[in-house]
Amino acid sequence: MSKLHLVFGGRVSDPRTLDFNDLSKIEFVGVFPDYASAEKAWRAAAQRTVDDAEMKFVVVHLHRMLEPNLTTNPTA
Secondary structure: OOOOEEEEEEEEOOOOOOOEOOHHHOEEEEEEOOHHHHHHHHHHHHHHOOOOOOEEEEEEEHHHHHOOOOOOOOOO
16 A cells, blocks of 8 residues: 555644634645655645745645554654
8 A cells, every 4th residue: 555645734723733724725735655745745835835824734644544553654
């Protein structure tokens, strides 16, 4: 199985949390086959909105959610 990663973001009420304000306005950047490409997409999205403190983008390790019993590298 590929180590799938999802990158998405949106407006948050507090930048220290993952409390997204309006789930209907979440921006889906994409699903990526490895962490390196997901991180590259995350950086591009975050840089695009760097002046907006209420915008937050995250990388979700989908492979960990799909198969939580597998031992994985913490940086994967």
